[in-house]
Structures are given as structure tokens and as C-alpha cells.
Amino acid sequence: MHFMTTLPALLLDGLLCRCPQCHQGPIFARMFAAHHACPVCGLPFESASGEVTGGMGINIVVTLLLVLSAAAIGGFNQNIPLPLFFAVMGAVTFIFPILFYRPSRALWIGLLYLMGDHTEGD
Numbered sequence: 001m002h003f004m005t006t007l008p009a010l011l012l013d014g015l016l017c018r019c020p021q022c023h024q025g026p027i028f029a030r031m032f033a034a035h036h037a038c039p040v041c042g043l044p045f046e047s048a049s050g051e052v053t054g055g056m057g058i059n060i061v062v063t064l065l066l067v068l069s070a071a072a073i074g075g076f077n078q079n080i081p082l083p084l085f086f087a088v089m090g091a092v093t094f095i096f097p098i099l100f101y102r103p104s105r106a107l108w109i110g111l112l113y114l115m116g117d118h119t120e121g122d
Contacts, residue, residue: 010114014107019043021113027106034105045109054112055105062104063097 010020019025025040037044046052067089074085 006114010110011107014110015103017102017106019045020110027109028102032101034109043113052105052108055101055108058107059097059100059104062100063093066096067093 009023013020013023017027019027019038019041021043022038022041025035025038025043027034027038027045029035034045036046070089070092074080074089
């Protein structure tokens with residue numbers, strides 16, 4: 001039951017890049033640089049080296065699903081000119097992962113917190 005009540009807050013905090021514990025502290029200090037711990041409650045955001053790969057995995061999967069969905073829609077819609085379609089798909093393929101980096105990393109931090117893997121380690 002704790003999982004179900006926490007999941008909506010986890011998703012919201014991830015999309016807003018907030019701490020999953022206090023729901024207030026920002027995860028990122030700058031555009032691509034995360035705090036080592038929450039400035040409000042002190043929750044460590046990276047307990048082991050290499051944890052950023054989980055956020056990258058989320059980013060890749062969401063980008064792939066978005067591109068495949070758009071390709072399927074574009075493939076069945078003959079009213080879209082091919083040069084325009086490829087230009088938009090190319091832009092989405094390169095720009096979306098950059099814009100979604102912060103929320104995907106924050107979602108991964110939230111998932112680690114939800115699973116109880118948020119203590120200092122390494």
C-alpha cells in the first residue's frame with residue numbers, strides 16, 4: 001500500500017526535479033549538475049558511482065517509445081510530406097533526450113529512494 005501512495009508523488013517529484021523525501025529540495029544545482037545531497041533534508045542523491053546510468057536508461061526508453069510512436073503515426077499518414085517528417089523526427093531524436101535528461105535522472109533518484117537504496121555507499 002505504501003508503494004501505491006508514494007508512486008504519484010514520486011512521478012511528480014521526478015518531473016519537477018525535486019527531492020523524493022522532502023518534496024522541496026532541488027535535485028539539480030545547474031542544468032546538468034546534480035547536488036550530491038538535498039539542500040533541504042540532506043538525502044544523498046547518488047549513493048554509488050555509476051547511478052546516473054539508470055536515468056540514462058529511462059531517457060533512452062522514453063525517447064525510443066516517442067520516436068517509434070511518431071514513426072508509426074507518420075508512416076500511416078500520407079498527408080505529411082516526407083522531408084518535413086524526417087526533419088521533425090531528427091529534431092525530436094536529438095533535442096528531446098537533452099530536455100528530458102533532468103526529469104529522467106530525477107525519476108531514477110526517486111525510484112532508488114522508493115526501493116530504499118538511498119543511503120551513502122561505495
